[in-house]
Amino acid sequence: MIIDVHAHWGPWFFTMDVAEANLATMNRYGIDRAIVSATEAVIYDAQAGNRALAAHLETQERLLGYVTVNPRRLREAEEDLAAYLPGGRFAGVKIHTDYTGSPVGSRRLRDALTLVAETGRPALVHTWGTSVLDLAQVCLDIPGLRVIAGHMGADGFRHAIEAANACDRLYLEPCWSHAPAGRIAEVVAGVDPAQLLFGTDATLIDPSSAFGAVAAAGLTAEVAERVAWRNAAALFPDLDITA
Amino acid sequence: MAQTVTLCALFVNGMMCGMAIKDETGMPFDAGRLIGGLEVSLDVDVLFGAYPDRDGPPGTPGSVLALLERHRIRSAAVASLRAALFDVRSGNDELLAQAAPEVVPVGAVDLRDPVGAARELERLAAAGVRAVRLFPEEQGVEAGFPSVRHVARRAARLGLVVLTGGDVRRFWQPFAGIEARVVFLDTHFYHLGDFLVAAADEPGFHTSTRLLNSPDALELAAAELGAGRLLYGSRTPHYEPVVPLLRLATSGLKPDEVAAVAGGNARRLLGGES
Numbered sequence: 001m002i003i004d005v006h007a008h009w010g011p012w013f014f015t016m017d018v019a020e021a022n023l024a025t026m027n028r029y030g031i032d033r034a035i036v037s038a039t040e041a042v043i044y045d046a047q048a049g050n051r052a053l054a055a056h057l058e059t060q061e062r063l064l065g066y067v068t069v070n071p072r073r074l075r076e077a078e079e080d081l082a083a084y085l086p087g088g089r090f091a092g093v094k095i096h097t098d099y100t101g102s103p104v105g106s107r108r109l110r111d112a113l114t115l116v117a118e119t120g121r122p123a124l125v126h127t128w129g130t131s132v133l134d135l136a137q138v139c140l141d142i143p144g145l146r147v148i149a150g151h152m153g154a155d156g157f158r159h160a161i162e163a164a165n166a167c168d169r170l171y172l173e174p175c176w177s178h179a180p181a182g183r184i185a186e187v188v189a190g191v192d193p194a195q196l197l198f199g200t201d202a203t204l205i206d207p208s209s210a211f212g213a214v215a216a217a218g219l220t221a222e223v224a225e226r227v228a229w230r231n232a233a234a235l236f237p238d239l240d241i242t243a
Numbered sequence: 244m245a246q247t248v249t250l251c252a253l254f255v256n257g258m259m260c261g262m263a264i265k266d267e268t269g270m271p272f273d274a275g276r277l278i279g280g281l282e283v284s285l286d287v288d289v290l291f292g293a294y295p296d297r298d299g300p301p302g303t304p305g306s307v308l309a310l311l312e313r314h315r316i317r318s319a320a321v322a323s324l325r326a327a328l329f330d331v332r333s334g335n336d337e338l339l340a341q342a343a344p345e346v347v348p349v350g351a352v353d354l355r356d357p358v359g360a361a362r363e364l365e366r367l368a369a370a371g372v373r374a375v376r377l378f379p380e381e382q383g384v385e386a387g388f389p390s391v392r393h394v395a396r397r398a399a400r401l402g403l404v405v406l407t408g409g410d411v412r413r414f415w416q417p418f419a420g421i422e423a424r425v426v427f428l429d430t431h432f433y434h435l436g437d438f439l440v441a442a443a444d445e446p447g448f449h450t451s452t453r454l455l456n457s458p459d460a461l462e463l464a465a466a467e468l469g470a471g472r473l474l475y476g477s478r479t480p481h482y483e484p485v486v487p488l489l490r491l492a493t494s495g496l497k498p499d500e501v502a503a504v505a506g507g508n509a510r511r512l513l514g515g516e517s
Contacts, residue, residue, distance in 0.1 A: 002271050015436030018458045025458045028493045029277070177431065177456055179483040181300055198271075206458045208493060212486035215274035228271035 002031045003232040003239065004207070006124060006150055006173050006199025009053060009063065010039035018203040022063065029207040031200070032229075033062050033239060037094035037124075041068035050080045057089040064238055066094035066124060071102040071112035081119055091238040092148075093123040097131065104134040113138055117145040122171070122235055124148040124199075129156040136163035139170045146235065148197060151176050157183050161190040168192065171235065173199030175210045184217035188227075196227045197235070274485050278492045283316040284506025285347065285513070286484070287406060288428050288451050288476030291338060292324030294381075300480040307480050308343060314484045316477065317506070318345040320406065320513060322376040326351035331363050339370060347513055349406060350375045354382050357390035361397045368401040373513050377407040379414065380429075386413035399423040404512055410434065415441040415448065423447050424512060426474055432457035439467050449512065451476030452487050452504060461504070462495045470500035474509045 004026070011019040018025075026034055038056075041049025046068045053065050067084045069077040084090040093116045095102070095109065102109045104127065116123045125147055127135055132153035139147050152160040152172035160172050172195060174184055188196065198214065200207040214227060233241040289311065292302045300306065302324065311319055321341075326334025331353050338348050350367035352360035352375060367375060375398055377391070384390060386409060395417045398405050404424045407414055411427045412434050418425045424447040430438050431454040442448035453476045455461055464473055475491060477484035491504055 014433055014457070015439065015463065016432070016457050016459055017463075021458050030271075177433075177454060179486040181481055181483055203458050206456045206460075206490055208489035209456045209486050211272060212274055212489045213483055215272040215489075216483040216485050219272070224271050 001229045001241075002029070002198060003229040003236075003241075004031050004034040004200050004202065005148060005197045005232050005236070006175050007034035007036045007063075007202045008039050008042065008204060009036040009056060010049070012039060012204055013043070021203045022060075025202045025207060026062065029200075029211050031207060033064065034200075034202070035064045035066055035091050035124075035236065037066040037068050042094065042096045043099050046070040046073060047076050047080060050084060054084055054087075054089065064236070065090040066092050068094045068096075069112050069116065069123075070100045071095065071106070071108040072100055074108075074111060074115060077112065077115060081115070085119055085121055088238055091236040092121045093119070095123055096126045098126060098128075104131040104138065110138055110141070113145055113147065114142055117142050120144070122146040122148060124150050124173075126150045127152070127156070127160070128154045130159050132156055132160045132163045133166075136166040136170055139167040145169060147171070148173055148199075148235075150199065151201075152187060154178070155180075157187055161187055164191045164195045168195065171195045171197050171231070173197040174213060175199045175201035175205060176213075177201075177205050177209055179209055179213040179216075181216075184213050188217055188219060188223060193223045193226050194231060196223070197232050198227050198229075274489055278485070278488050281315070281488065281492045281501070281505060283314070283475050283488070284318065285509040286311065286316045286319040286477050286479065286506070287426055287474040287509045287513075288453060288478045289319035289321045290324050290478065290481060291321055291341075292328075292334075294324065294481070295328070297481075302480050304341060304343070304346075308345060310480050310484070311345065314477075314479075314488060316479070316484060318347060319479070320347045320349045320374060320509065322349040322351050322406070327353070327376070327378040327381055331356075331359065335363070335367065339372070347374075348372060351378065352394060354379055354384040354388070354390045354394060357393045360390070360394050364394070364397050364401055364403065368403060372403070374404040374406055377405060377409070379407065379409040381408070386410070386416060392417040395423055396421055411441070411450070412437045415445075418448070419445060425449065426451060426476070426512070428453070428476055428478075430454060432460040435460050435464065439464065442468055442472060448472065449474055449508070452491060453478055453482065456486065456490050461490065465496055465500060470496060470503050471508055473504045474512070475505050
């Protein structure tokens with residue numbers, strides 16, 4: 001079984017046509033479940049995107065949702081968290097730092113994650129380079145917050161190792177369109193396997209990138225199972241998975 | 244081992260109200276099963292040598308060839324990082340001395356020295372080398388520098404295929420309008436649209452598939468330009484070769500198109516055909 005904790009639903013502005021590609025893409029790689037955020041919510045209008053995703057999820061049995069929060073619109077975020085998280089179709093919260101102009105170290109992101117922590121749900125936060133270290137500090141500062149470092153810092157994956165070791169409520173997922181040799185193996189060697197998840201960034205990125213990078217790491221069966229789904233099942237009870 | 248996943252979904256009035264997945268067995272991340280019997284007859288993007296500013300593999304010829312073999316990559320267009328980063332002539336000579344049948348030697352020039360680069364192109368062409376590789380990012384050279392246009396023109400005049408790194412949105416320009424045969428090695432799917440519109444006017448423009456890893460980039464490029472413009476490139480040993488392998492193996496391309504991308508196109512291009 002594989003659970004993708006970093007996926008999207010909706011169109012992208014690049015030269016691509018993948019708005020309806022979720023299930024086909026998942027099927028190609030044996031991905032059973034995916035937790036998706038609405039691209040509209042991430043890129044432009046959080047409330048409109050969350051609303052559209054809520055309607056879409058009513059017809060999807062293999063997808064769960066992230067409620068996307070724009071740290072610049074916390075009143076709207078509170079409304080959406082209250083509206084969607086209790087329904088069982090949204091498993092956590094998504095925050096993109098770049099599209100909202102809200103760096104990980106900013107006051108507004110810290111306020112947004114404080115709000116998320118009060119819901120008891122995990123947050124997937126976009127990280128790149130050294131920002132994953134800032135996320136570890138925020139995680140340490142907000143009691144009870146559980147946070148996934150999206151892309152595990154991408155080219156900053158060595159910082160992600162340090163971040164995960166600094167805060168045991170910080171999880172790493174690997175998706176990136178680049179696959180430098182040995183990246184995943186190095187992270188797995190340096191981090192508690194309980195903090196490792198699998199994410200693809202589909203439908204922006206084909207799962208081949210994360211899937212192949214993880215496959216190349218030659219994980220033991222036990223660690224592979226943790227990465228593939230066990231840790232995600234524990235972090236997201238809404239997935240309702242029975243081992 | 245096949246995995247068994249039980250999905251239990253309950254819908255009431257069209258609404259999802261409960262679901263459980265029971266995992267009974269699992270063999271996650273089995274890339275070999277997805278890749279199946281796919282072999283690459285010629286990988287267009289392989290390097291010997293190491294980057295001194297990175298914690299990467301040493302890139303010794305033996306280790307690189309072993310890695311290619313493990314991925315069923317039967318031959319590779321190889322360039323030397325010694326030539327690209329330090330000394331062009333000794334690096335290229337070291338590479339040309341490689342007798343391994345699976346190595347198609349690709350010369351390197353240094354864009355920081357356009358005068359010397361032109362001389363090296365002449366020397367490489369006289370030695371029978373068919374392709375030259377440019378390393379603009381490693382050498383800190385931008386697409387608009389006179390050096391790039393100079394080398395592009397000289398290479399085209401000598402009939403050399405150019406394999407170039409760099410952002411395709413910028414590096415297409417020095418090669419436009421000179422009947423150049425070029426493989427852009429760093430085309431990212433974010434920039435696929437720019438490559439497509441540039442290549443539509445340039446029959447000699449090709450791209451590596453290494454970073455065309457969106458769900459539909461290969462299929463879209465094949466539909467717009469034909470699969471003949473796509474070449475499997477891995478950047479072994481500094482990138483994971485399994486990623487573009489997986490993408491190609493699971494693509495929607497037809498079997499003959501897959502075979503072309505997996506080396507047929509590169510053999511045609513580097514074999515001197517247009």
